Amino acid sequence: MSQAQGEIYDLGYQHYDGPRGGRFQAVWSLWINGFRTILGLGRGARAKILPVLMSLVVIAPSAVFLVMSAIVPIAQPASHAEFYEAISLLLLLFSAIIAPELLIPDRRNGVTTLYLVRPLTSFDYVLARWSAFLGVVLVLTLIAQVLVLIANLLLAEMPWDYLQENWLDIPRFVLAGVVITVFVTTIPLAVAAFTERRAYAAAFVIAAFVITTPMSALLSMEWCQWSTTYTVRNGEVSEGDSVEECGRITGDYAKWFTLLDVGRAPMHLINLMFDDAEDFDLVDDGVDAEDEAAALVTELPLAVPIAWYAFLVLGPGCLLLWRYRSMKI
Amino acid sequence: MNEAAAGTPLIESQGLTKHYGKTIALHDVDMQVRDGITGLLGPNGAGKSTAMKLFLGLLQPTAGAATVMGEKPYENVAVRMRLGYMPEHDCLPDFMTASEFLSHMAQVSGIPAKHARTRAADMLRHVGLDEERYRHIKEYSTGMKQRVKLAQALVHDPVMVLLDEPTAGLDPGGREEMLELVRRTGREFGINIMLSSHLMGDVESTCDRIIVIEGGAIIEQGDVSEFTQETETFLIDVDDRREELMTALELRGLKPKISGASVVVLLRSDDQLDAIRNALVEAQARLRRLAPSRGELSDIFRRSAG
Amino acid sequence: MAEIFRLSLRQILGRWRVLVILLLAALPSLLILLIKLLSEAQFTFADDDIINPIIDGMIVGGILPIVTMALATAAFGNELEDKTLYYLVLKPVSRVSIVLAKLLATLVVAVPLVMASGVVASALVGAETRPLGTLALALAAGVAAYAAIFTFAGLLTPRALAYGLVYVLVWEGLLSTIVSGVGYLSVRGYTLALLHGMDEESFAAFTGRVIEFPAAIVGTGVVIVAFFLLALYRLRTMDVP
Incomplete structure (x- = not known):
């Protein structure tokens, strides 16, 4: 080290007279740094496992569909909403694991202090982190949707006609992508803002989403039973018609309990966008749990799922900003 | 700048x-x-x-x-x-x-x-x-x-x-x-x-x-x-007649203090070194050590508080 | 060893963590109370229709693995993150005792909690007819298997909990419903098979979905022993930071 010091005196210190950017430059640099953190760039191979897995999982269903549509031409064009359905849980899972990386190490190592004494506010910091995360996840989901679109075009007999008829799907799936990615990035970041260990932040988010799914399903479970009316006339009991009575286990409350499955909040909105919910048949026995939930939600006033989504995004978002605004350094 | x-x-x-x-x-x-x-x-x-x-x-x-x-x-x-x-x-x-x-x-x-x-x-x-x-x-x-x-x-x-x-x-x-x-x-x-x-x-x-x-x-x-300069303190160690030395120092306006075995004097100017010398002579104390003790933070606080 | 056990217990029982875990464990019972409160009178309950989805979806598929993994990965994970494992291995205690103490600390918290979660919920549905002992036993076996796996995983990588959740959700949750063979390599599969094997009548709902009873017993045993030994091997050979 004494050698290195020997050189210093010869070179001398140079002042910087070049251009200086303002807050935009600061946020941009933080954005790039967040982007690198998410993808594990500049780190070892182990840091890249999760981002690679996430990319694969998000794109895999669409890629498989695309390959199938190229090989097996009898397949039908598919709904874009279905592919969001397929990836929504996994997207949430990976977001929950990656989000803590963006906030917790900065706080643990004390780097947050260094950012906050630079020409940016805590709002800028949170915004840069969040938008980097959002950007990556959004690009991944949109790639998946573009693949679906290509597959649908391949399957259509007249691709040009298909596009003319369904061009509205493009702004829809872009908007749907925004809806789902805003959701899966905001909540885990908010939790990470209040947790000191990365593992617990991830576990808390995932546990909340995993546990509420079966709870919601049970509370809105459908019941059917045959009941027979008996009539007593002249001391004789005669059996009337058997009637199948159906209902929900919690009756009229059932439709509200579909909201309890918080992980599906963005899917309700996406289904609305694609008008898919109308296609579901309530009494059809073949429907799976997701379809049933989607159908049940339509019994609620339209504003309810929208307000619920807004609450689930804005609430944590405000908490996140408040936490960084009032942080003791 | x-x-x-x-x-x-x-x-x-x-x-x-x-x-x-x-x-x-x-x-x-x-x-x-x-x-x-x-x-x-x-x-x-x-x-x-x-x-x-x-x-x-x-x-x-x-x-x-x-x-x-x-x-x-x-x-x-x-x-x-x-x-x-x-x-x-x-x-x-x-x-x-x-x-x-x-x-x-x-x-x-x-x-x-x-x-x-x-x-x-x-x-x-x-x-x-x-x-x-x-x-x-x-x-x-x-x-x-x-x-x-x-x-x-x-x-x-x-x-x-x-x-x-x-x-x-x-x-x-x-x-x-x-x-x-x-x-x-x-x-x-x-x-x-x-x-x-x-x-x-x-x-x-x-x-x-x-x-x-x-x-x-x-x-x-x-x-x-x-x-x-202000905080330069001097330590004076003498073998005997410490009380006399203290009196002699005080007479010359030097506010000495006892700290352990030493007499501690706070110097405001170099002239006061002469005063110490004169006080030592007057008290006829046997000098063992006369040394500056570099200012320590604690001195400043003691001075400010006192 | 007793000292390490006490220390590990203290590490596990953080204030917020305990609250969250307790809430998680109480959810099945709360759910059943809610259903009882709100359900329409004209429907007669078949207990199995209510409790089996809870046991399968909520407890064995959710609460059991999440609670156990959170505790087991933290046993060594927190020591590694705080760089304190070094002091532990310097102590004149055998590595077997260290691993055993960590594992026991996890079990002492997780087993009663998960058992209570399942048994109380079951009892609420219909106390006379439920095989509570069977349920408690199978849940304990499931906890032990996850605890062994994730005590080892906590020594392997700081992201053990994250990978564990991926395993539980993707492998045990999604894939096992698609590919039947997954049941042979899934703790959730073992736990359900143990339940079914011990009381085929009460858990008839799982018939056709579960692997053979002996295979489940052997599988659970092998997992516990193998991962305990792996953790021991890892602690012996690893470069403690």
């Missing part, structure tokens, strides 16, 4: 007060810091870090105003483009190379990417980390980390840099190297510095001016030369 030449102090506070709930961290502090190296001296919990954070705009003042280069940093964050800060605690990421980290920090401070990389490399050379710059910071020693912390405060070429206890946790060798770096930053690089420390030695050997702060208030300030 231009700001200073124009007559505006680099850092100024008027009635600056900060409360944390019921604790008063800083009370009604007026200070003006012009160019050069200024030392903020005080024991732990005196309010040094709080003062720095107020000047950086990390905290909002409870009352009064903190201005830096004519701007209030809490309201106008842009002024921080020309401010640097080295916190006392750890503040470095594990999985970044020093070069990558410095370049990133320069960019966050507003320097465009291509200039940021050159400045990062230059800065690491200046703090003596040329060889290690492509290693992850996680693998650095405490001393090396401390240099990276200093480098990140300087990488965007600030007008003023605030160093919070830059020698904390360093061994004597590392401490001397850090202080030398601080001196060079001030003298060679021409960057104005405010440095906090609880050690008189640190401040004395690096600073031009000292502000002594305790219990959230300024208790003394001035040029370092008058400080060290």
Whole structure:
């Protein structure tokens, strides 16, 4: 080290007279740094496992569909909403694991202090982190949707006609992508803002989403039973018609309990966008749990799922900003 | 430096007060810091870090105003483009190379990417980390980390840099190297510095001016030369007739005190050395030792309190 | 060893963590109370229709693995993150005792909690008819298997909990419903098979979905022993930071 010091005196210190950017430059640099953190760039191979897995999982269903549509031409064009359905849980899972990386190490190592004494506010910091995360996840989901679109075009007999008829799907799936990615990035970041260990932040988010799914399903479970009316006339009991009575286990409350499955909040909105919910048949026995939930939600006033989504995004978002605004350094 | 030449102090506070709930961290502090190296001296919990954070705009003042280069940093964050800060605690990421980290920090401070990389490399050379710059910071020693912390405060070429206890946790060798770096930053690089420390030695050997702060208030300030002079104490050890010596010293206006086996005298000027000599002669005490004891922080506090 | 056990217990029982875990464990019972409160009178309950989805989806598929993993990965994970494992291995205690103490600390908290979660919920549905002992036993076996796996995983990587959740959700949750063979390599599969094997009548709902009873017993045993030994091997050979 004494050698290195020997050189210093010869070179001398140079002042910087070049251009200086303002807050935009600061946020941009933080954005790039967040982007690198998410993808594990500049780190070892182990840091890249999760981002690679996430990319694969998000794109895999669409890629498989695309390959199938190229090989097996009898397949039908598919709904874009279905592919969001397929990836929504996994997207949430990976977001929950990656989000803590963006906030917790900065706080643990004390780097947050260094950012906050630079020409940016805590709002800028949170915004840069969040938008980097959002950007990556959004690009991944949109790639998946573009693949679906290509597959649908391949399957259509007249691709040009298909596009003319369904061009509205493009702004829809872009908007749907925004809806789902805003959701899966905001909540885990908010939790990470209040947790000191990365593992617990991830576990808390995932546990909340995993546990509420079966709870919601049970509370809105459908019941059917045959009941027979008996009539007593002249001391004789005669059996009337058997009637199948159906209902929900919690009756009229059932439709509200579909909201309890918080992980599906963005899917309700996406289904609305694609008008898919109308296609579901309530009494059809073949429907799976997701379809049933989607159908049940339509019994609620339209504003309810929208307000619920807004609450689930804005609430944590405000908490996140408040936490960084009032942080003791 | 231009700001200073124009007559505006680099850092100024008027009635600056900060409360944390019921604790008063800083009370009604007026200070003006012009160019050069200024030392903020005080024991732990005196309010040094709080003062720095107020000047950086990390905290909002409870009352009064903190201005830096004519701007209030809490309201106008842009002024921080020309401010640097080295916190006392750890503040470095594990999985970044020093070069990558410095370049990133320069960019966050507003320097465009291509200039940021050159400045990062230059800065690491200046703090003596040329060889290690492509290693992850996680693998650095405490001393090396401390240099990276200093480098990140300087990488965007600030007008003023605030160093919070830059020698904390360093061994004597590392401490001397850090202080030398601080001196060079001030003298060679021409960057104005405010440095906090609880050690008189640190401040004395690096600073031009000292502000002594305790219990959230300024208790003394001035040029370092008058400080060290003022605080020069002399230890007088005699074999006998100590009482007589004390009387003789008091007669000459010297306010001696007993500290352990020694008589301690605080000197205001060199003339008073003659007075000591005369007092020794008068008391006819057998002198064993007469030695200056370099000013310690505790002396200043004792003096201020007493 | 007793000292390490006590220390590990203290590490596990952080204030917020305990609250969250307790809430998680109480959820099945709360759910059943809610259903009882709100359900329409004209429907007669078949207990199995209510409790089996809860046992399968909520407890064995959610609460059991999440609670156990959170505790087991923290046993060594927190020591590694705080760089304190070094002091532990310097102590004149055998590595077997260290691993055993960590594992026991996890079990002492997780087993009663998960058992209570399942048994109380079951009892609420219909106390007379439920095989509570069977349920408690199977849940305990499931906890032990996860605890062994994730005590080892905590020594392997700081992201053990994250990978664990991926395993539980993707492998045990999604894949096992698609590919039947997954049941042979899934703790959730073992736990359900143990339940079914011990009381085929009460858990008839799982018939056709579960692997053979002996295979489940052997599988659970092998997992516990193998991962305990792996953790031991890892602690012996690893470069403690």
